[in-house]
Every structure is written in structure tokens, then in C-alpha cells.
Amino acid sequence: MLSIHGVSKHFGGITAIKDVSFSIEQGEIVGLVGPNGAGKSTLLNVISGIYLPSSGSIIFDGLDITDMNPNKVCKHGIAKTFQLVHSFPELTAIQNVLVGAVFGNSDKIGMVEAREKAERNLEFIGYPMNKMNYPVKNLTVVELKRIQLARALATEPKLLLLDEVTTGLNPKESNEAITLIQKIRESGITILIVEHVMRVIMNVSDRIVVLHHGEKIAEGTPHEIANDEKVITSYLGKKIYA
Template sequence: MALLEVRNLSKRFGGLAAVNDVSLDVGQGEILGLIGPNGAGKTTFVNLLTGALPSTSGTMLYEGRDVTRLGPHQRCRLGMARTFQVPQPFGGMTVLENVMTAALFGSSRTGRTRNSAEARARAVLDDVGLGEAADDRAVSLTTAGLKRLELARCLATEPSLIFLDEPLGGLNQTEVTEALDLIRSVRSAGATIIFIEHIMKAVMAVSDRVVVLANGAKLAEGTPSDIVADEQVQLAYLGDVSGAVDRYARLREGRTA
């Protein structure tokens, strides 16, 4: 059984089909890359999957349970968590307090105390490299720090499925490399990840499978090597693809040249 099953999901705004009849499965423990140009429907699709928007039609099953009509907080407590393209911390709180809030209110575990939430939050902050910033105000973090805080708040809810919505935006090359290593470590710890990103090389480097959206519909689906070799994808998204297969191979091997 797939961890997440999406069947014929659509979202219409009046006569505009922002997401049109998209189906996919996400397996336990995989990283699924979701790509497409601006206006392809990626963010709307993620908002449907996480409950931020109601779907017009279609169904979603998480661990075999129909979650199509559940709200974001209900999905979170079942084990689905997300980051946002633009980090949205509680600016008046410390880094630790932000993550403690997620631990206290985002988890389905009963009986969690303030002390246990703090212990969980400190452990997660250490995992994402923010342990020394625990007592800093969230608004004092750099862009890279805010992205890590978004991930820490997800992890504090003890999710099985994480939606990473453009987590690399605004990062420099060194920070991108570090973020990809962190994503790999999160998957290695047992999480399943849907990775939405514009940086094609990054998606190809860490994803087990890739889904391509175009005009709200699914254009292609396959392994990174399948997607790189797909002529439709090459023409629509990759532009000049001379050497793309070689670049992809080097990235999978951890080389950046």
C-alpha cells in the first residue's frame, strides 16, 4: 500500500483548472520530486494535499484513510507536515518556542507536557543545526536559518510525510548543498518527502522519482534519469539539455562539477 494515494485530484477557480485530474502514489520512505514552471499548479497542488485548499474533485488516501475533507491541523496530527516557500515563524518567539509550539499542538501524541515538548524541540534543533540558536528570536535568523526552522517545526510533529515547498529558495550554493544533505538525513531517519523545487539539479540529485506538472496536469512521471531523457520535459523545462544526463550522473554521485 502506498503511503499517499491521490486520485483524479482537481481544483477549479471559476472556469480555470489550476489542478486538473492529477493522480499519483507516494511510497513509504521515498523522496518524490515535484517540478514545473511558474503557473504549473505546484503550489495549488501542495495546498490541496495539505488541506490548505479544498479540492473541487478527486480523493486522497493517507495510510489507507480518506483525508480528502480534513483540515491542515487534522492532517498534521495524522502525520502530514509541511514547510512554506516563505518561512512563517512566530516572530515574537524564540527559535525554541517556535519548535515547542509545533511539538505541543501538531502532534497526535497524547499527554505531551511542556517539558517533553521542550526536550523534543531541542533534539530536533540539534538535528537541523540550530541547537546553538535555540534562545535567539526567530526573526534574527538568516534565510538559511529560517528554512531550517521551518523543517524543525515539521519534524517536531513527528511526521511520516513531509512536504518541502521550495526549501532552497534564497540560499547560496554552499547552503543548498548543506540543505540537500539535511534532506537526505531526514529521509534516512524514516520520513517520506515530497520535494517541490525550482532548482532542477537539486531535485534530480536527491529524488527517487519525479513528477512534472504543466498547466495543472501531469506531464511526466519517472525516475530522474527518465525525466532527463524525456523529450517533452526537455523541450518544456530543461531548455538546452546537452550534457544533462552527465550532469545528473555527477550530482547523484555527490559531485558538483
């Protein structure tokens, strides 16, 4: 589904990503991990068109999306959430999700159909529907994250890029996030997830890619990554069980 070939990204004299290559098959959940500054979020931004790569290519569903801008990437079926929640604070929850429904990968959609899609996705992610007409500026972090996720899903993606979905969540909320991620995959959506909470990444991922100083240093199953000496030395610090 997604093939990344030798992708690098430079910001002036700083190399954020260096010659990264890997692929994602349809239906997979692939984890992307590494220390702070490893280039994880930068890579998601390159895939989604927010940044153009300095070199390399990105192929999605047989189409070269390397130089596409974000709205075209979204139209072709890739949606992204952000580590820091982006919302329209003066709008209601349903209006925030309508943005995704209207400006997603559907060329033409009426407002009635768009609202139905927005409501369907709010309900899917477990948002309290009695709050859908409340302005989001007074909502909790958990509720804002769910709205952001519903907005991304409302674009009808084939591939969902998740950036630090459990940041700011307590253990109970993180468990709920794990369940929701698995539910999204079961609905037919492929997922690439950046996450620092290793318990989460080990639970949801089929494969894990590890970045360090912008370079890929390992790729494998959760069990393989948990026992990889290079990963333990550069990132984990100790063996974990998977």
C-alpha cells in the same frame, strides 16, 4: 503510503490542477517540478488540507483525507513547510519549534517532553543551539528555514511536504540542504519535495512528477525525466544529465 486519484482544483474559472494522479511509497523521496504556475504549491496545499480539492481523492496510510482540515491532516502524520518562511518573529527559535511539538500529531504532551522534542529537532537540523533562545526576527534566511523545518519535524510526520527549500540559498547552503533532506529520509520520513533547482531535485529524488498547466505530463526516475522530450520542451529547455 500516499495515493492521489484524479485530483483537480479550480479557483473560480481558473483551473490550477487538472486530474492529477500519482502515488508515493513509504521511504521514497518524490520530486514535484514544473514551470511557475504549474500547480505544484497548490497541490501541496490540497494534500495538506489548506485547500479542498474540487474533485478527486487523497488516501494516506489507508485513510481518506480528501476533505480533512490542516490540523487533522497534521494529526494523521503529514507536515508541510512553506516557500515563504512562516515564523512567529517575536518568539525565540525554541518557542517556534515548540509550536510543532505541542500542536503536532501527539494528542497529549507535557511541556518538558515538548521542549526536549523541540531541542532534539533543532539539533537534528543543525541549528546553532547557542541561538535557540534568541528571537527569530533577527535571524538569517538559512536559520529561519531550518527553524521552519525543525517545527515541521517536531510534529513527528510520516510524510513531509517541502516547498522550495533552497529558495534564497547559495550553492554551499543548497548542498547542505541536500544532505539534510537525505538525513531526514534516513530517519524514516517519506518526502514530497517541490523544487526549481534541478541539481537539487535530481540529487535527492527517487522519482519525479512533472506538472505543466496543472496537468501531469511525466513521471519517472531522474534519468528518465532528464531525457523526456515533452519535459525538455515544456520545462527544462535542454537536456540535463542525471
